[in-house]
Amino acid sequence: QKEVEQNSGPLSVPEGAIASLNCTYSDRGSQSFFWYRQYSGKSPELIMSIYSNGDKEDGRFTAQLNKASQYVSLLIRDSQPSDSATYLCAVNEEAGGSYIPTFGRGTSLIVHP
Amino acid sequence: GAVVSQHPSRVICKSGTSVKIECRSLDFQATTMFWYRQFPKQSLMLMATSNEGSKATYEQGVEKDKFLINHASLTLSTLTVTSAHPEDSSFYICSARPVGGEQFFGPGTRLTVL
Numbered sequence: 001q002k003e004v005e006q007n008s009g010p011l012s013v014p015e016g017a018i019a020s021l022n023c024t025y026s027d028r029g030s031q032s033f034f035w036y037r038q039y040s041g042k043s044p045e046l047i048m049s050i051y052s053n054g055d056k057e058d059g060r061f062t063a064q065l066n067k068a069s070q071y072v073s074l075l076i077r078d079s080q081p082s083d084s085a086t087y088l089c090a091v092n093e094e095a096g097g098s099y100i101p102t103f104g105r106g107t108s109l110i111v112h113p
Numbered sequence: 114g115a116v117v118s119q120h121p122s123r124v125i126c127k128s129g130t131s132v133k134i135e136c137r138s139l140d141f142q143a144t145t146m147f148w149y150r151q152f153p154k155q156s157l158m159l160m161a162t163s164n165e166g167s168k169a170t171y172e173q174g175v176e177k178d179k180f181l182i183n184h185a186s187l188t189l190s191t192l193t194v195t196s197a198h199p200e201d202s203s204f205y206i207c208s209a210r211p212v213g214g215e216q217f218f219g220p221g222t223r224l225t226v227l
Contacts (some may be wrong), residue, residue, distance in 0.1 A: 034215060043206045043221040044157070088157070090216070101147065101216060107158040 002027045004091050006104035013111055019076040021107050023089030026070070031099065033065055033072045035088040037083075038106065042089055048074065079111040115207045119219035127227055133193045134222045134227035141179055142187035147216065148180070148217050149171030151204045163190045197226045 003026040013019045021035075032051050036044035048063040050056045050072065056063045062075040072091075076083055086106040092099040116139040126132050136146055145224040146163040161171045161182050169182035190209075194201055202225050208216040 032215075036218075041204075043218040046215055046217065049215050100162065101159070103159075104156045 002093055002102055004089055004102050004104040006087075006089050008105055008107060010023045010085045010108040010110050013079050013109070015079060015081060015111055017079050017111075017113050019079045019083065019109055019111070021074040021076075021087050021089075021109065023073065023091075023104055024069060025089075025091045025102075027091070027093045027102075028067075028068075028070065030067075030091045030093050032092040033034075033063070034092075034101075035063060035072075035074045036062075036088040036103075038086045038088055040085075049088075067073060076109075079109075079113055081111050084109055084111050115209070115211070115217040117143075117207065117217045117219040119207055119222050121222060122220060123223045123225075125225045125227065128198055129196055130226060131193055131195045132197055133209070134205055134224075136190045136192070136209065136219050138188045138209040138211075138217075141209075141211045143190075144187065144212050145210045146184060146190040147208045147210070148182060148190075148192050149208070151206060151221075154194055157206065160192075179218045194224065197224070199226045202226045 005024045035048045038044040050063040050065045064073045069102045086108050088106045089104040118137045121137045142183045146166045148160045160175045161163045161169045163169045163182050163184040165184045184190040206221040210216045
């Protein structure tokens with residue numbers, strides 16, 4: 001059973017702080033990794049994708065990937081109350097020539113003023 | 114960015130009826146579309162993978178005769194919930210993916226079965 005694990009939280013941080021979200025995955029053959037944000041009652045929206053080891057920065061967001069340790073993380077700098085949402089980690093795993101996404105359960109982030 | 118639409122956004126139906134949900138990729142061709150279901154406060158559950166021109170691949174525990182999926186073109190996939198029951202009430206979300214690309218989600222369809 002291929003798994004993507006996330007701490008369900010909630011993770012509570014003050015406004016302006018750095019929020020750190022972590023995700024581990026079980027399949028070493030995983031090729032691509034994604035972070036999605038989901039507000040309550042809405043569908044997920046893509047924040048970041050990362051494909052190779054190291055850091056990838058986009059505005060206030062930084063995704064970090066370590067394939068050897070099988071973890072991927074998301075850092076949110078200068079957190080804002082509008083960042084309060086559930087963050088889903090997704091991993092694409094190759095299966096029979098196609099890529100099947102597996103989602104973690106999500107981490108609930110609360111940014112308080 | 115890539116846009117995926119879903120219709121309807123909300124539907125209420127009586128038990129025993131069938132409901133069709135459409136998923137469209139508006140500005141790209143999607144060789145693969147996915148259908149998810151999400152119950153309140155729970156994670157996304159992949160129901161099936163839909164590939165254009167071929168039969169959908171259903172996840173374990175998902176009844177293919179109950180959840181009919183048709184991916185007739187590179188921009189349209191439909192999910193039909195047949196003989197819906199109250200336990201089928203959920204948030205149904207589709208996503209579409211261009212070749213080798215990232216998934217983009219539709220806005221979701223909230224189904225309530227009375």
